[in-house]
Amino acid sequence: MSSKEREVLVQIDHLKKFFPLRKGGKNAAVRAVDDVSINIYKGETLGLVGESGSGKTTLAKMILGLLPPTESTVMIDGKDIWNKKEQKELRKQIGAVFQDPASSLNPRATIYRSLERPLEVHGYSKEEAKKLIYETADRINLGHELLDRFPHELSGGQQQRVSIARAIMLQPQLLVLDEPTSALDVSVQAQTLNELLKLQETYGMTYLFITHNLSVVRYMSDRICVMYGGQVMEIGNTAEIYADFKHPYTFGLITSAPPIHPSFRNRKKNLLDGEMPSLVGDGKGCAFASRCKYCQEICRTQRPEMKQVGEEHFAACHFAGEIEF
Amino acid sequence: MKETLIDVKDLCIQFQTPGGTVKAVDNVSFDIKKGEVFALVGESGCGKSTTAMGIMQLIKEPGRIAGGSINFEGKDLLQLTRDEMTQVRGKEIGIIFQNPLDSLNPVYTIGYQMTEGLLVDKMDKKEAYKLAADMLRDVKISDVEERMKTFPHEISGGMRQRVMIGMMLCRNPKLLIADEPTTALDVTIQAGIIELMNELRKKYDSSILIITHDFGIVADIADRVGVMYAGNLIEVGEVFDIFDNPRHPYTRLLMKALPTITKEEGRLETIRGSVPNLAEERPGCGFADRCPYARDFCHHQKPELKQISEGHMCACHFAEGGLKDEQ
Numbered sequence: 001m002s003s004k005e006r007e008v009l010v011q012i013d014h015l016k017k018f019f020p021l022r023k024g025g026k027n028a029a030v031r032a033v034d035d036v037s038i039n040i041y042k043g044e045t046l047g048l049v050g051e052s053g054s055g056k057t058t059l060a061k062m063i064l065g066l067l068p069p070t071e072s073t074v075m076i077d078g079k080d081i082w083n084k085k086e087q088k089e090l091r092k093q094i095g096a097v098f099q100d101p102a103s104s105l106n107p108r109a110t111i112y113r114s115l116e117r118p119l120e121v122h123g124y125s126k127e128e129a130k131k132l133i134y135e136t137a138d139r140i141n142l143g144h145e146l147l148d149r150f151p152h153e154l155s156g157g158q159q160q161r162v163s164i165a166r167a168i169m170l171q172p173q174l175l176v177l178d179e180p181t182s183a184l185d186v187s188v189q190a191q192t193l194n195e196l197l198k199l200q201e202t203y204g205m206t207y208l209f210i211t212h213n214l215s216v217v218r219y220m221s222d223r224i225c226v227m228y229g230g231q232v233m234e235i236g237n238t239a240e241i242y243a244d245f246k247h248p249y250t251f252g253l254i255t256s257a258p259p260i261h262p263s264f265r266n267r268k269k270n271l272l273d274g275e276m277p278s279l280v281g282d283g284k285g286c287a288f289a290s291r292c293k294y295c296q297e298i299c300r301t302q303r304p305e306m307k308q309v310g311e312e313h314f315a316a317c318h319f320a321g322e323i324e325f
Numbered sequence: 326m327k328e329t330l331i332d333v334k335d336l337c338i339q340f341q342t343p344g345g346t347v348k349a350v351d352n353v354s355f356d357i358k359k360g361e362v363f364a365l366v367g368e369s370g371c372g373k374s375t376t377a378m379g380i381m382q383l384i385k386e387p388g389r390i391a392g393g394s395i396n397f398e399g400k401d402l403l404q405l406t407r408d409e410m411t412q413v414r415g416k417e418i419g420i421i422f423q424n425p426l427d428s429l430n431p432v433y434t435i436g437y438q439m440t441e442g443l444l445v446d447k448m449d450k451k452e453a454y455k456l457a458a459d460m461l462r463d464v465k466i467s468d469v470e471e472r473m474k475t476f477p478h479e480i481s482g483g484m485r486q487r488v489m490i491g492m493m494l495c496r497n498p499k500l501l502i503a504d505e506p507t508t509a510l511d512v513t514i515q516a517g518i519i520e521l522m523n524e525l526r527k528k529y530d531s532s533i534l535i536i537t538h539d540f541g542i543v544a545d546i547a548d549r550v551g552v553m554y555a556g557n558l559i560e561v562g563e564v565f566d567i568f569d570n571p572r573h574p575y576t577r578l579l580m581k582a583l584p585t586i587t588k589e590e591g592r593l594e595t596i597r598g599s600v601p602n603l604a605e606e607r608p609g610c611g612f613a614d615r616c617p618y619a620r621d622f623c624h625h626q627k628p629e630l631k632q633i634s635e636g637h638m639c640a641c642h643f644a645e646g647g648l649k650d651e652q
Binding site: 051052155185187189190191193197212213214215218219220238239252255257258259262263265269271272275 | 368369481483484511512513514515516517519520538539540541542543544545547564565568578579582583584585586587588592593594595596599
């Protein structure tokens with residue numbers, strides 16, 4: 001499927017989020033998301049990867065309509081999520097699952113109550129809500145006996161299943177999954193990931209899958225977007241990102257991931273020196289310049305444009321396609 | 326054959342809870358050779374961290390070490406007095422934890438904390454400072470003089486973990502225990518820490534016991550691996566044996582649950598059911614309820630950890646036979 005045939009569900013165009021600072025002059029701000037443009041197509045899973053502080057969650061919050069952007073906006077199905085009139089209706093189209101299931105469930109409310117509340121908000125009657133809750137529980141193999149329990153009586157995997165149930169109850173078009181399995185054990189993670197794939201197949205949902213786990217994102221995603229310092233470094237098909245990355249940062253990130261077998265111990269690595277730089281600045285130049293070993297003068301002064309380096313494969317590097325890794 | 330550094334035998338650690346006695350570590354035996362990296366791997370609650378804390382004798386009430394022996398350089402750690410054990414901790418066996426910020430004191434400088442242990446060893450102040458500074462260089466920290474004067478909150482997470490490793494190696498322990506040392510860090514930082522540990526083990530010839538839930542870390546650094554499940558050590562072997570020829574059904578399923586494929590290639594294996602309640606008496610194999618190969622007697626008879634080939638041990642009744650035909 002080429003991008004032309006697919007329908008765009010989420011459209012983000014030059015989106016920015018700056019957090020102003022009190023100290024450091026008039027326009028000093030943390031550039032958490034700095035000029036990000038991406039599309040998410042209907043029915044696909046877009047994986048969003050990057051280190052902590054790369055702006056993944058800030059971007060997700062803007063898509064969810066929880067954090068107002070500094071510049072530009074997020075269009076979902078052609079409608080502006082920040083348009084007050086459409087917001088409530090649009091929010092029904094978006095579900096969210098977060099990393100720590102225990103903290104996204106009210107400890108003093110039963111699971112049933114936690115599931116009922118969003119339906120109440122959207123004007124469902126008690127009977128309608130009850131029917132929908134039981135239906136949803138059946139859909140994701142959540143035993144009915146669990147509904148009367150409190151969050152602390154459930155295991156981490158079960159709690160996460162409740163979060164997923166709540167997120168999909170209103171049959172949203174888009175599900176934003178922010179590190180949904182990071183707090184789970186390997187075997188429970190496998191169950192949860194398979195469950196999510198099944199739901200997607202059945203209901204044709206679109207996923208934005210945010211994680212720092214590179215093997216999980218490879219398993220789940222059709223396309224992968226690599227972020228660093230609030231900017232998109234590279235975006236493309238999963239297979240291409242892993243086998244034929246064009247951005248030095250992607251090279252560093254992917255080869256830093258631990259190997260899947262001890263025979264890959266001596267793989268070629270690009271270990272990144274130093275730490276992610278401060279996001280306070282003028283936003284000139286490439287965000288990765290300070291840690292990039294291929295960095296040239298131009299990288300510090302001029303922000304690289306997104307360059308097409310393959311079919312549906314783009315990299316924001318002045319030398320994309322020219323560097324031999 | 327390398328010399329054995331530490332030999333843990335039949336270690337039992339129990340916790341008294343209102344729900345009964347929890348056997349968090351149940352008859353666990355393994356040894357670590359000199360200069361070797363041994364990984365204990367398993368999911369949460371399997372007893373891997375408790376085993377490490379048992380070696381350090383840092384088990385707190387209501388927990389207690391209920392039996393076994395820990396032979397370290399000719400002495401049984403479990404027979405030592407409190408004062409003697411204090412001499413072992415930090416000096417002969419060092420430990421680093423998941424969150425370095427919990428291990429570092431927020432009101433003292435890095436330099437003070439780095440030299441503290443050395444001063445306990447009655448080292449001269451200047452000498453201690455020099456050694457600490459050299460060690461920080463060894464763990465790849467730049468501007469060492471500056472860093473010695475900073476406080477833990479002023480440096481990044483990756484740097485804090487490097488400081489912890491440096492602090493532990495200062496006293497040149499024979500064994501370094503690393504309990505999930507990179508779990509809280511980004512992959513790029515993690516890769517650096519693993520590389521560092523690999524370099525330092527060669528330089529100082531320390532043995533390392535690494536506790537992790539991440540098979541990737543195991544693949545990257547371990548020489549030998551012990552897999553734990555529900556308080557039991559269920560399989561021990563060379564790292565290549567564990568990855569290429571896992572014999573225990575749990576190890577096999579866990580390997581297949583790792584996302585090493587894409588969704589086009591297939592689905593991940595899942596393990597049905599959940600971890601048993603460790604407070605209940607279980608006469609049989611701890612994994613029997615979830616095991617696709619389990620027979621009747623698996624529920625009644627506990628399998629011993631026995632050798633199935635050179636250096637490869639497994640606690641399963643069917644470890645020697647072909648598991649594939651049994652399903």
